[in-house]
Structures are given as C-alpha cells and as structure tokens.
Amino acid sequence: MKNIFIQHRFIKKAVVMSSVLLTVLMTNSCSDDFLDQPAYNNTDSDKVFENLQTAEMFVLGCYRGLVPTEMFYQLGAGDTVNHSVEALNNSKYNVGNYNYDAYTPFTVTGIYSAMYAVIERTNIAVYQLAKMPESAKRNALIGEAKSIRAFCYYNLIRIYGDVPAVWEPLETMDPNDENTFYPKRASRDEIYDRIVGDLQEAATDIPTLAQSGFGTTERLSKEGVNALLAKVALYAAGYSLRWELNTSNPGVVSRRQDNARVRELYQIADDACSAVINGGTKSLVQSQSGKSGFEALWFNFDRRNFGAVNSEMLWHIASLGQNTNSAFQIYAHPGYRGGVFGSRSSQQMILPSYYLSFNQNDTRRDVTCTSYSVYFLADGGANDTFVDVGTTYSAIMPGKFRLSWSVEPQAAADRNLNIPILRYADVLLMYAETQNYLNSGPTAAANAALMTVRTRAGIGTLPMPSGQADFLKAIIQERKWEFAGEFTLRTDLIRTNSMTTEIEATRQDMKDLTRRIGKYANVATYRLYKFHRNTQVYGDPFLALPYIDITDPTEIATIKNVPTNSANFAAYQTALRSIVGAHGQTTSPDDKWYPTQMFEAYTSTFNGNARKAVGFGAGFNVLGMGNNMYSKPFGYAENGGAYPGWVESANDGLFFGFQTNKTELLPFAAQSAGHPMIDNPNLTQLPGY
Numbered sequence: 217m218k219n220i221f222i223q224h225r226f227i228k229k230a231v232v233m234s235s236v237l238l239t240v241l242m243t244n245s246c247s248d249d250f251l252d253q254p255a256y257n258n259t260d261s262d263k264v265f266e267n268l269q270t271a272e273m274f275v276l277g278c279y280r281g282l283v284p285t286e287m288f289y290q291l292g293a294g295d296t297v298n299h300s301v302e303a304l305n306n307s308k309y310n311v312g313n314y315n316y317d318a319y320t321p322f323t324v325t326g327i328y329s330a331m332y333a334v335i336e337r338t339n340i341a342v343y344q345l346a347k348m349p350e351s352a353k354r355n356a357l358i359g360e361a362k363s364i365r366a367f368c369y370y371n372l373i374r375i376y377g378d379v380p381a382v383w384e385p386l387e388t389m390d391p392n393d394e395n396t397f398y399p400k401r402a403s404r405d406e407i408y409d410r411i412v413g414d415l416q417e418a419a420t421d422i423p424t425l426a427q428s429g430f431g432t433t434e435r436l437s438k439e440g441v442n443a444l445l446a447k448v449a450l451y452a453a454g455y456s457l458r459w460e461l462n463t464s465n466p467g468v469v470s471r472r473q474d475n476a477r478v479r480e481l482y483q484i485a486d487d488a489c490s491a492v493i494n495g496g497t498k499s500l501v502q503s504q505s506g507k508s509g510f511e512a513l514w515f516n517f518d519r520r521n522f523g524a525v526n527s528e529m530l531w532h533i534a535s536l537g538q539n540t541n542s543a544f545q546i547y548a549h550p551g552y553r554g555g556v557f558g559s560r561s562s563q564q565m566i567l568p569s570y571y572l573s574f575n576q577n578d579t580r581r582d583v584t585c586t587s588y589s590v591y592f593l594a595d596g597g598a599n600d601t602f603v604d605v606g607t608t609y610s611a612i613m614p615g616k617f618r619l620s621w622s623v624e625p626q627a628a629a630d631r632n633l634n635i636p637i638l639r640y641a642d643v644l645l646m647y648a649e650t651q652n653y654l655n656s657g658p659t660a661a662a663n664a665a666l667m668t669v670r671t672r673a674g675i676g677t678l679p680m681p682s683g684q685a686d687f688l689k690a691i692i693q694e695r696k697w698e699f700a701g702e703f704t705l706r707t708d709l710i711r712t713n714s715m716t717t718e719i720e721a722t723r724q725d726m727k728d729l730t731r732r733i734g735k736y737a738n739v740a741t742y743r744l745y746k747f748h749r750n751t752q753v754y755g756d757p758f759l760a761l762p763y764i765d766i767t768d769p770t771e772i773a774t775i776k777n778v779p780t781n782s783a784n785f786a787a788y789q790t791a792l793r794s795i796v797g798a799h800g801q802t803t804s805p806d807d808k809w810y811p812t813q814m815f816e817a818y819t820s821t822f823n824g825n826a827r828k829a830v831g832f833g834a835g836f837n838v839l840g841m842g843n844n845m846y847s848k849p850f851g852y853a854e855n856g857g858a859y860p861g862w863v864e865s866a867n868d869g870l871f872f873g874f875q876t877n878k879t880e881l882l883p884f885a886a887q888s889a890g891h892p893m894i895d896n897p898n899l900t901q902l903p904g905y
Contacts, residue, residue, distance in 0.1 A: 261387065265344035268353050275357050276435070278337045278364045283533055283635045284330040287703060289547060291324065291375070294871070295705035296722040297570045297696055298548070298614065301842030302563055304868045309844075311882075315873025318883040318893060318905050325885040327375060328892050331368040332382065338365035340385040352421075359418030363441050366411035367637075370448050373404045374707040377881045377902060378461055381407050398898040403461055405472050408452035412484060415445035419488070425526070426497060432522055433529050434634065439492050440531040443638040446488040446646045453481035454711035457880040457902075464903050468877050469713060482653050489647035492530075493665075498640045499527045500672045508579035509672045511759060518621035518633060519755060530643070533635035546631055548614035548701055550586040551840025554596040556752040557619045562589075562841040566700070568609035568850075569725040572739065574697065577674045582760035584700045586615035589840050590750050594833045602752050605827070606745030606761050606810070608818045609729075610860075611839055611846035614701050620756040641669050641698055649691050658687040669694060688712065716876045723870055726863050730815070731852040740765035741815055741851075742772055744792065747808035747830050764799045766811070771795050775811040778825045785829050815851030878904040 265271045293300040293312030300312035310322035317323060341361035348354050372379045380399035389396040418441050422428075425437040433440060452472075459467025471478055492498055501513040501524070516524040517532075547563040566585045574581035588604040589611070607613075623632050644665040651662035658666075663680055670676045681690045692714055699705055709715040728734040732741070746762040766772055774795065779788050792809040803809075810830040813822050819837040827836055839846055845862055849855040863870050873879060883905035886893030893899055 261340060261344055261385075265348060268348070268351075268357070271341070271345060271348065272353075272357055274337075275341050275361050275364075278334060278341060278361060279435075279533060281330050281334050282364065282367060283637075283703070284326055286324055286326045286330075287371070291327075291706060292548060292701070292703070293564055295696075295700075295709065296718050297567060297700045297705060298564045299567050299870070300563065301565050301844055301846075303842065304844060304862075308563060309868075310873065313868070313871050313873050314875070314879040316879070316882060318886040318901060320887065323885050323887075324375065324882050325887075325891055327371065328379075328884065329890075331372050332380075335365055335368050335382060336385060338362070338368070339383060340387075343385050343388060355421040356423060359414075359421040359441070360436055362411075362414040363418045363422070363436050363444060366415050366448060367444060369407050369411050370444075370451060373407060374451060374456070374710075375882055376884065377457060377459075378402060378404045379407070380896075380899075381410075383410075394898070398896045400898045401462060401900060404456070405452070408448065409477075412445065412449055412452060412481070415441060415448060416484070419445055419491070424495070424497065432534075433526050433531055434522075434534040436531055439495060439498055440638055442488040442491045443530045443640075443643050443646075446485040446492075446643065446650075447638070449481045449485035449488065450646060450649070451707075451711055453478045453485070455713040456710060457877060459903050462900050464900070466877065466903050469710065469715075469880055479654070482650050485646060486650035486654060489643050489650060492640070492643045493647060497527075498530065498643070500640055500644075500668065501525055501528045502672065507757070507759075508583075508674065510580045511583050514583055514616045515621050515757060517636065518617060518623075520623055520632065520634070522634075528640045529636065530638040530640060532637055535634050536632050548616075549618050550613045550615060550620075551589040552619055553589075553591045553838065553840050555590065555592060555600075555602045555750070556754070557590065560619060560840060562613045564614055565610070565841065565845060566612040566614060567722065567726065568612060569722060569729055570696070570700070571609070571612050572729070572736070573693075575675045575678065577677075578697065579674045580697055582615070584615055584697075586613050586618065586760070587611075587763070588745075588748075588761045589613065590620070591836060591839070592833075593831060593836070602750040603832070604748045604750050604758065604761055605832070605836070605839075606743065606763060606812055607839065608812060608816065608823070608846065608850060609814045610848075610850040611818050611841065613841060616701050620750070620754065620758065622754060624754045636702055639699075639702075641672075642704075644669050645691055645695055645698065649688065652684055652687045652691070657684040658682070662687065666691065666694065669698060673697070689714075692718075710880045715880060716874075719871050719874055723864075726870055727859060730850060730855075730859055730863060732815075738767070740767050741813060742766040742775060743812050743814055744775065744796065744809045745812055747810060762801070764796060764801065766795070771798075775826075776822070778811070778822065778829050780825060780828075788829055813854075815849065815854050817849050817854075818846040820849070820854075875904075 264274050290308055290311045292298055294314060300309040302309045307321050310316060311324065315322060338361040342358055345354055345358045378401040381402035382399060419438060422436060422438050422441050425433060425439060428437055455469050455471055457467050457469050459465055500509060502509040504512045507515060513525055513528060546560060549562050551562040552558060552560045571585045587607050589607055590602060591605050593601040593603060617633055625631055648662040648665040651659045667676055670678060681687045692712055695708055696705060709718050729736045732739055744764045744766055748761055766775060774791050779785060789808055793803045793807060796803045796809060808830045810826045812826065813820065816823055818839060824837055848860055850860055852859060861868060866872060881902055883902050884893045884899060885891035888894060893901060
C-alpha cells in the first residue's frame with residue numbers, strides 16, 4: 217500500500233507542476249472552454265522540457281481530467297442496465313432517457329471542453345518531447361502522451377461524432393488563421409486512423425508494466441496501450457451515426473464504406489488483444505478468502521489494494537484526496553442514510569429486467585446489483601443501530617463502488633476511488649469478437665476467451681453459441697453482465713449496431729415484468745429478507761442480504777398476515793423461521809426475517825408494516841436514492857391496472873426521447889457562452905438538432 221500512495225502523491229505533484237509551469241487549463245466544470253485558457257510563453261514550456269524528469273512529470277499531469285464528472289453524471293445511464301432516479305425534469309434523467317437538445321440544460325456541456333484541455337496538454341508534450349534527444353525514455357513519453365490524446369478523441373467521437381482535430385499546441389499555430397481558434401469538424405475516420413497509428417507506435421515504445429517500474433496500472437503500460445488500441449480499432453471499424461460532413465443532411469447508423477479498412481481494423485484489434493493474452497502477464501482475478509473472483513476484484517479495487525488486481529486492471533485513473541478526487545462514483549452505490557458513511561443518495565438504479573437476467577449461478581449479479589440500502593433503525597443518533605435493508609424491484613442500486621468497501625474519504629463529498637478504464641476481461645471479450653468477425657463465426661480461440669470470462673463468473677456450463685450472429689449477441693450480453701457501470705455499455709451498443717434492438721427489447725421486458733407475463737410469469741411477488749445489522753466500518757466485506765423468494769400460496773398467506781401489535785411479533789417470527797427452514801436454510805431463534813412485496817412501492821403499507829414487525833422505526837420509508845421509482849408501485853396490478861409512468865409514458869417513460877438515427881450522438885451545446893456552438897462559429901450542428 218505504501219508504494220501505491222507514494223505513486224499517487226507523485227501524480228498529484230506532477231499535476232500541480234504542469235499547471236503551475238504552463239498554466240494550462242486543468243479543470244472539468246461545465247463553464248470550461250477549450251480556447252479560454254490562461255496564456256503561457258514558450259520560455260516556460262521550454263524550461264519544463266529541459267530534462268526528462270520534469271518532462272515526465274508534465275506527461276503525468278496529462279492524466280488529470282480524462283474522465284470528467286459528466287462522463288458518469290450524465291452518461292452513466294441509458295445503457296439498458298443503469299437508469300437515472302433523479303427528478304423527472306432533471307438533466308440526468310433526460311439525458312439518460314435520450315431526451316436532449318442543444319438549447320436546454322438537457323445535454324452534455326463539459327466533456328467537450330475537458331477533452332480538448334487534455335488534448336492541448338498532450339500536444340504540448342508531443343511537440344516539446346520531439347525536440348529532445350532521442351532515447352527509449354523520450355520515445356516512451358511521446359507514446360504515452362499520444363495514447364492519452366487518443367483516449368480523448370475516442371471519447372469525443374463516441375459522444376459527438378465528427379469533431380475538430382487539433383494535433384499541434386496553440387503556441388505553434390498561426391494566430392491569423394481562423395481555423396486555429398475556430399476549428400471545423402474533421403472526419404472521424406481520419407481521426408480514428410491517426411490515433412490507431414499513434415497507438416500502434418506507442419505499443420512498441422512503451423514498456424510493459426514489469427519493465428516500467430511503475431508498480432501501478434494507474435499509468436499506461438504496453439499491455440494497457442494494446443488494450444486501448446484494440447478498443448479504439450473496434451470503434452473505428454464499428455457502427456456509428458454518420459452523415460455528410462459539414463452539411464445538415466440526415467444521417468444513418470452505419471459503418472465506414474471502406475470494407476477492406478474495416479477488416480484491417482478488426483485485424484489490428486485482434487493482434488493487439490493477442491499481444492496482451494499471449495504476453496502471459498495478465499489474468500482475471502480469481503476467488504480468494506471466500507470471495508468469488510469478481511467480488512474479490514471489486515472489493516480490492518475499492519479498498520485500493522491494487523497489487524491484488526493489477527493482473528486484471530490494465531488501466532485505471534488515479535483519484536485520491538482533494539486535488540485529484542473524482543466525484544464520478546458518488547452517484548452509483550447502494551445508498552446511505554447517516555451514520556459513519558454519511559447521507560449519500562444514489563442517483564442511479566439498476567433496471568430489474570437486468571437484475572433478473574443473470575443466471576442463478578452468476579457471481580457477478582450481487583456485486584453489480586444491490587437489493588439493499590443502509591439506514592438506521594430509529595432516529596439515526598450516535599447510539600442507533602444501522603441496518604442493510606432489503607428493497608423492492610424498483611429500488612435495486614449499483615454495487616461495484618459501494619462506500620462500505622472503500623477506504624475512508626477525506627471529506628463528505630469525496631471518494632478515494634480510482635476510475636476503471638480497461639480490464640483484462642475486456643481484452644478477452646474483444647478478442648472473442650474479433651475472432652468471430654474475421655472468421656465468419658467463432659473459432660476455438662473465441663470460444664476459449666468467452667469461456668474464460670464465463671468460468672470466472674460461475675456460468676461456464678452455459679451452452680456456447682455457434683453461428684456468427686448468435687455469437688455476437690452472446691458477446692453483447694456478456695459485456696452487459698461484465699461491465700455494467702464502467703462507462704462503455706451505452707456506446708458499445710451503438711458500435712455493435714444493437715442500440716435500437718436492445719432499447720426496444722428492454723422496454724418490452726420491463727412492461728412484461730410489471731405484468732408478470734412471458735418469461736417473467738414465474739417471478740416471485742414476495743421475498744423474505746433476513747434482518748442484518750450494518751457494521752458501520754469502512755472495509756465491511758458484506759455482499760448481499762440472504763433472501764428467499766416465496767411462491768407457495770400457503771407460505772404467502774402466512775407472511776401476508778403481518779401483525780401490527782408488538783405482542784404478536786415473536787409468534788410471527790417463529791412462523792417465518794419455519795418457512796425459512798422449509799426452504800433448507802439454517803436459522804436460529806435470534807434470526808429475524810421480514811417479507812417484502814417486490815412489486816409494491818417500497819413505502820407501501822404492507823412493506824412498511826413488515827419492517828416495523830422486525831424492529832424498524834416507524835419512519836423507515838426513505839431510501840438513499842431518488843424517490844421517483846421506489847415510492848410508487850412497480851407492478852401493473854399494484855398500480856391500478858396501468859404501467860408505472862417511468863416505465864411506459866410518452867413524456868417521461870423508459871427511453872422516451874430515443875430516436876434511431878438521431879440520439880445515438882449528442883448535440884453540441886448551444887445555450888450560452890462557454891458552449892461549443894456559441895464559441896465556435898465554424899462548428900456545424902449534428903443534423904436533427
């Protein structure tokens with residue numbers, strides 16, 4: 217742990233140094249503008265690049281701002297897995313449901329400026345390093361800066377489509393050329409081809425993690441660059457919303473027209489994945505200390521025990537303390553009300569259709585999804601008891617980044633949690649995809665790669681799809697199970713030309729689930745949760761509440777007979793423990809259980825009384841999440857023979873703003889100064905906006 221924290225302090229020092237010496241914009245707020253940067257002079261930049269030590273610190277400073285808060289705050293939902301629970305007129309709810317335009321707050325305003333701020337820093341680094349004497353160290357730093365720049369363009373293109381391409385620092389550009397300050401959109405294919413080439417060169421110049429001496433995958437190594445190369449090449453070859461550049465003609469979701477180049481890009485991705493896989497230094501984290509491999513991965517990652525996850529985490533962004541702490545993860549967790557962890561409200565939920573999609577043996581479900589939240593029993597006082605309370609289907613929250621697994625934050629709004637970017641599991645699934653494409657169907661190598669991911673998850677016995685189309689569908693689903701909440705699923709669906717299909721299928725699944733028909737006909741209406749006290753300590757390894765789904769009519773009749781008189785609580789608990797025993801679970805006289813009607817509102821009379829009967833206070837009807845979903849009935853019957861409005865409504869229902877061949881990309885904001893369309897008269901807007 218000591219080495220990791222030293223590395224963090226070094227990165228923070230590099231960030232400060234690069235901003236002091238060059239006064240380059242380092243922040244991510246919505247008001248930042250790519251061109252609104254404090255001036256610096258050539259003498260300052262030349263001074264920084266007098267030697268490789270200070271040059272390296274400048275390059276390390278380029279990592280700052282790579283994942284601005286908006287990347288998760290606004291775009292963390294809408295992927296058929298995560299859903300916003302903010303107020304219905306809130307920007308996150310609208311963006312997560314694809315209801316955005318250029319002229320209202322319902323769009324993304326800060327990612328554009330944040331990415332170009334980093335691009336300017338990397339352009340300075342590449343330019344200045346090129347003037348230094350050639351050496352392996354210098355070449356590696358150039359490759360590192362180009363790789364960071366490539367990541368920025370990858371983000372810009374997958375969000376906005378064709379964007380301006382800037383490859384030189386401002387200090388070297390002609391101030392009399394309007395394109396210097398008002399660059400036009402450039403072809404995404406040209407940008408992709410350039411950054412693919414940059415990454416190919418970087419992969420030869422940047423050392424492996426073992427050779428580098430970094431000791432942490434917070435910095436790009438050869439393995440990380442190859443993984444990024446594979447990712448970018450697949451996006452370059454994949455589908456996106458395309459239109460005739462710098463015109464207002466409508467576009468369609470399609471690939472680039474050069475089929476030979478598409479195949480070449482798939483081969484580049486395949487080779488890059490092969491380099492990582494055959495390098496023999498990377499592997500999936502496996503089970504340890506009673507935890508499944510997937511659970512051990514995220515528990516150790518949250519605990520900053522990076523040595524235990526370096527084999528799988530190919531690249532994650534350093535985030536520690538006041539200067540470099542990111543707020544991305546305060547929006548996605550199980551929700552907390554008071555106590556040691558403070559009052560933190562989750563602003564996202566997991567769609568129950570996704571929660572129920574997991575195989576019963578899949579160990580990823582209870583890591584990714586939490587059907588519990590942390591609350592106090594009585595009044596939240598210092599001597600109160602805090603509990604992990606079971607929730608309903610409309611109150612399942614994200615679990616990979618839970619506060620209780622983390623190290624203690626330095627301030628209430630901070631989370632000392634790094635930002636995951638690339639994992640070995642991603643390399644395996646990308647390799648399975650490239651093998652499937654290049655060979656018109658899955659090869660033995662493709663099957664083995666997919667099987668490796670499935671085996672770690674506990675579902676290695678699932679049948680393996682055989683045809684090319686079916687295998688790709690399996691990969692898309694596997695990515696959803698594996699990478700929920702990791703910033704890629706939304707655009708992955710576009711890249712694989714499955715966004716419209718997946719959105720339509722999810723809408724139908726959610727409607728069928730509320731009615732308990734089709735594949736959801738046998739989903740349990742009632743669940744028995746075990747009463748569980750929260751330890752109120754950071755590093756609590758608690759994973760999930762024990763529960764039993766109840767479908768037997770006699771048992772349902774018993775659990776529905778909730779007493780309201782405390783004199784009858786003990787007899788009720790005896791009856792519940794009898795049901796638990798009948799389901800093969802060991803229980804003791806001290807155990808307590810309580811039923812939950814999973815399709816009613818969490819705040820319903822039945823659910824409230826059931827919690828009171830096990831000791832919860834009378835006011836225990838508030839969860840640490842937005843209340844638009846959990847305080848209303850989820851079931852069709854429970855909602856008076858109607859779908860919940862957030863599931864099916866023209867004005868605010870699930871993905872209500874989605875329009876094929878339009879909303880796959882976001883418009884440039886044009887509401888006020890500081891927005892791209894206001895500040896750059898040479899920009900053209902995405903057709904349709």
